[in-house]
Amino acid sequence: MLRKFIEGNEAAAYGVKLSRANVITAFPITPQTPLMNKLAEMTASGELKAKYIRVESEHVSMSVCLGASAAGARPFTASCSQGIAFMTELIWMASGFRLPIVMAVVNRSISCPGSLAAEQADSLLQRDTGWIQLYCEDGQEVLDTIIQAYKIGEDERLYLPVMVCYDGFTISHTANTVDIPDQAEVDKFLPPYKHKYIYLDPDDPREIGVSGPKSGYAFETRYQMENTIKASAPVIEKVDSDFRRRFGRSYDGMVEEYQTDNADALLVTMGSITGTARGVVDKLRAKGKRIGLIKIRAFRPYPSEEIRRIAYGVKTIGVIDRNFSHGSAGGGIGCVEAGRALINMDEHPKLLGFVTGLAGRNVTPDHIQHIADRVLKAAEAGKVEREVEWVGLMK
Amino acid sequence: MSEENWGNLPPCPFNKDIRADQSKTGSWRSIRPEINQGKCLKCGLCVTFCPEGVAEIIDRVLNIDYDYCKGCGICAEECPSHAIKMVSEVA
Numbered sequence: 001m002l003r004k005f006i007e008g009n010e011a012a013a014y015g016v017k018l019s020r021a022n023v024i025t026a027f028p029i030t031p032q033t034p035l036m037n038k039l040a041e042m043t044a045s046g047e048l049k050a051k052y053i054r055v056e057s058e059h060v061s062m063s064v065c066l067g068a069s070a071a072g073a074r075p076f077t078a079s080c081s082q083g084i085a086f087m088t089e090l091i092w093m094a095s096g097f098r099l100p101i102v103m104a105v106v107n108r109s110i111s112c113p114g115s116l117a118a119e120q121a122d123s124l125l126q127r128d129t130g131w132i133q134l135y136c137e138d139g140q141e142v143l144d145t146i147i148q149a150y151k152i153g154e155d156e157r158l159y160l161p162v163m164v165c166y167d168g169f170t171i172s173h174t175a176n177t178v179d180i181p182d183q184a185e186v187d188k189f190l191p192p193y194k195h196k197y198i199y200l201d202p203d204d205p206r207e208i209g210v211s212g213p214k215s216g217y218a219f220e221t222r223y224q225m226e227n228t229i230k231a232s233a234p235v236i237e238k239v240d241s242d243f244r245r246r247f248g249r250s251y252d253g254m255v256e257e258y259q260t261d262n263a264d265a266l267l268v269t270m271g272s273i274t275g276t277a278r279g280v281v282d283k284l285r286a287k288g289k290r291i292g293l294i295k296i297r298a299f300r301p302y303p304s305e306e307i308r309r310i311a312y313g314v315k316t317i318g319v320i321d322r323n324f325s326h327g328s329a330g331g332g333i334g335c336v337e338a339g340r341a342l343i344n345m346d347e348h349p350k351l352l353g354f355v356t357g358l359a360g361r362n363v364t365p366d367h368i369q370h371i372a373d374r375v376l377k378a379a380e381a382g383k384v385e386r387e388v389e390w391v392g393l394m395k
Numbered sequence: 396m397s398e399e400n401w402g403n404l405p406p407c408p409f410n411k412d413i414r415a416d417q418s419k420t421g422s423w424r425s426i427r428p429e430i431n432q433g434k435c436l437k438c439g440l441c442v443t444f445c446p447e448g449v450a451e452i453i454d455r456v457l458n459i460d461y462d463y464c465k466g467c468g469i470c471a472e473e474c475p476s477h478a479i480k481m482v483s484e485v486a
Contacts, residue, residue: 098407159407197407205415209408220401221408 002180008171011139011178012078012104012164013038015146018186021076021102022050023068025061029083030116031168032106036078058083062090062101069099070200070208074150074193078104080168082111084122094161095130095225097209098198100153101161102146107271107322108168109359117360118167120271121323124299124333126163130225132232133300135270136166139178141251144243147186151239156196158232167322169360170272181247189246233301254303259285260292260310264379266349267372268307268319268338270296273356273363277320280368284376291372296334304341311342311349315382318352318375322363331355331388350384356391367392420447424466426481430457434478441470441479 006014012035016024024043026036042048051073055061058079065075079087084105094101109119123133132152136142142164149162166172198208237253244250259281260266269277274295281293294310296303311317321332328336331353342348354371357363371391378384435457442450442457449460450470457478459470471479 096408098409197405198409207410207413207415207418210410210413217404220404223398223401224404 001182003177004180005175005177006139007034007173007175008139008142008166009035009106009173010038011143012146012166012172013042014178014180015143016076017042017048018143018181018183019074019076019102019147019150019190020049020187020192021074021150023065023073023075024048024050024052025055025064025068025075025077026052027055027058027061027079027083029058029079029081029108031108031172032078032080032083032104034172035104035106039076058087059090062087062094062103065101065103066090066093066097066099067200069094069101070097070195070198072194072199075101076103077101078106080106081108081114081122084126085110088126091126091129091131093209096221098159098228099161099195100150100159100193102149102153103161103163104142104146105163105165106168106172107165113359115359116168118170118272119322119358119360120165120167121333123163123165124323127300127333130160130229131300132160132162132229132236132298134162134164134236134298135296136164136171137272137274137295138171139174139176140249142166142171143178143180144247144249144251147181147190148236148239148243150193151190151242152232152235154193155232155235155239158228158235159195159197160229160232165271167272179249185246189243229301233298233303236298236301251297254296254298254301255306255310256295256297257310258293258295260294262290263292264290264315265372265375266292266294266311266314266317267368267375268294268296268317268334270299270320270334271322273320273322273368276363276365277368280365280372283369284372289372289376291376299334299337302337302341307338307341308345311345314349315379316352316375316384317342317349318354318371320354320356320368320371322357324355324358335388350378350382352378352384352386353388354391355388361392363392419462421460421462421464424461424464425484426466426468427461427484428459428464428466428468428470428479429482430459431478431480432456434476436476436478438475440473440475444469444473
């Protein structure tokens with residue numbers, strides 16, 4: 001094992017290399033570019049044996065990944081923001097074709113107005129496509145999750161594509177110490193890829209993406225997809241626990257509970273904000289406040305059962321969204337989703353939505369402290385004064 | 396058909412029993428390209444422009460594979476010697 005002080009994008013590149021991805025499709029977009037630069041270096045030096053294809057757009061990038069995966073290669077690509085938006089048509093194909101492509105999404109604000117910095121609306125807008133979505137908190141988790149993503153997606157019960165999402169700049173361009181596992185160990189964890197059902201052979205042309213034994217089964221194929229992505233939850237848990245046994249690190253599968261014992265109030269976070277929230281929760285716990293934290297790692301499939309179990313007996317939940325859903329039932333995408341997960345509990349907690357950190361606006365401990373105070377106050381009062389609050393706006 | 400009994404789909408949307416080339420897309424056509432071999436210069440522009448790859452010149456004779464030609468008419472539009480005419484499939 002090697003320990004290096006590297007940025008999140010470089011950690012991602014090591015994850016790709018260790019996974020032995022052998023087709024890389026690259027179209028640059030800030031803040032993903034350093035990841036693709038690193039993979040280009042690795043391919044040029046022979047350190048990574050892969051076909052590195054410089055495509056003319058994100059639309060083509062995912063198209064090439066589809067063909068590569070169907071032909072038996074292990075493809076990797078990465079994008080974000082407008083790139084993901086342009087790629088959308090093919091994102092649906094990847095899941096519909098049931099090809100286990102892994103794509104890193106270096107979360108960035110979407111136009112217009114936009115910025116180059118972190119915001120999770122870009123990947124969350126693809127939440128209904130049938131892709132598994134995993135969100136990471138730091139560089140180490142990015143590296144480890146990319147390896148896990150191939151293992152999850154290529155499981156023969158699933159064959160689903162996986163997005164590994166991490167916040168632009170906050171994670172992609174921030175260095176921390178990252179343990180880089182040995183190739184031999186990763187090889188034992190992640191066997192070579194071979195699709196059990198699909199092949200692409202010019203001498204024996206077949207249709208991929210047909211809707212069943214005969215045409216007209218598109219509705220049933222959708223239902224099959226729903227069952228499949230739901231069945232991925234235990235696979236995500238199992239792959240993470242297998243990973244812990246081999247590499248000594250784990251991310252608690254679908255969700256991580258932090259300081260949730262006897263909590264009256266909970267915060268829900270996803271991505272880099274989690275680290276800041278941990279510190280605030282620690283401080284409040286030291287003062288005797290009964291507050292805890294749920295870190296959502298898998299947004300698809302959504303961890304409804306886990307959330308309900310953790311929420312049992314809790315009075316209020318504050319969902320912190322680094323995304324927006326204009327004109328929604330209330331709050332960001334995460335808040336609306338949590339509401340559905342909680343609503344049929346016999347006694348469900350009250351829900352508060354917080355939208356913050358859009359377009360890379362820094363989310364400070366003070367912001368989280370403010371949110372935590374609101375959620376604790378609502379727990380004490382037994383009522384919600386403001387359903388949704390945008391935190392950190394300039395005067 | 397209900398949630399409990401919803402058909403018998405293969406594990407992935409891929410059918411080994413159907414070859415892709417069995418799907419004769421030429422049946423979608425409403426107008427067909429007709430070639431006047433006498434006017435044809437064998438320049439190959441239609442071969443280049445055909446989006447389906449169904450036009451080819453074999454032994455200096457232009458041939459169109461009507462099993463897969465969808466009748467878009469690009470060949471007729473591009474032909475410099477007006478050797479291709481689009482005619483109705485139904486007389």
